[in-house]
Amino acid sequence: MSQPTVSPQQIAPSFGSVTLEHYLSELAAKVPAPGGGAVAALHAAQAAALVAMVARYTTRAKDAENRPVIDRIIVAADAALARSLVLADADAAAFTAVGAAYKLPKDTDAERDARTAAINAALVEAARVPAAVVDEADEILSLAAELLPIGNPNVVTDIGAAADAARAAAMSSQLNIEINVGSLPADLGDPFAAALLRVDTIAARADALHGDVLHAVRG
Known part of the structure; x- marks a missing residue:
């Protein structure tokens, strides 16, 4: 899936620039966004940050x-972190766009057709963002697995935490892809099948890596 683009006008301020307290306050508030999609992207961001930290x-x-190898992992993890923050913003923007599309007028045939097209376009973007998060979770998990045998053993548990965060990112994204695809016609929803199929594999790999880390900790 291609990386979504977010303009500054769509979401302000960016999740990358607000305090944790502000983010959690917004998440807990009765507002449309942020929600589970942004949380999934931030799970991926945290996973990438943990991998980068262990590598450093x-x-x-x-x-x-x-x-x-370590230098390559640092560069890749930093890049995944940056992309994941963009995805958090993109998810909030996409969710807002879906709500706006459903509020379009539908009094005439032309309005109904335009509203349906706008809804479908917004739903596609709302599914594309979590599908991109699945891509990030997959890559981050691969980096974590590559790092485990050579990483500093004093911070090995953080590799396990990264795996768990990547798993959460993928599993939460699965839910958001499913709910948006479920409202789309088949020709628009079918392209997301591959991302959905990968989620179970990602979860299994993350569980296995968690187990490997636990084994390393227990000796």
């Missing part, structure tokens, strides 16, 4: 032979 702790002299 794996730059000791004794890690020299793995430094090229």
Whole structure:
């Protein structure tokens, strides 16, 4: 799935620039957005941040032979973090657009046709965003799995936490894809089937990685 684009006018302020207290206050409020979709994207962002942190702790002299891999993981995790923050904003914008489309007038045939087209376009975007979050969760999980055998053992539990956050991102995104696709005609909803099929595999990989970390902790 391609990366959604959000203009500054769509969502202000960005999730990347507000305080945690402000974000949680908005999340708890009786407002349309943020909701579960933004939470899913921020799960992915946290997973990426944890991977980047563990990788940065794996730059000791004794890690020299793995430094090229570690440096690549840092760059990839930082990029995934940035994309995931964009997706959090995109989800809030998409959800707002769906609500606006449903409020369009429907008094004439022309208005009804325009309203249906607007609703479908908004629902496609509202499904595309969580599908992109699934992509991020998949990549972040792969980075975490690659990091586990070579990462600094003093922060190994953070790799497990990253796996758990990536799993949450994918599973929550599954729900948001399903609800939006369920309101779309088949020709518009079918392209999201592949993303939905990957979620169970991502969850299983995350569970396995959590188990590997737990085994490492227990010795």
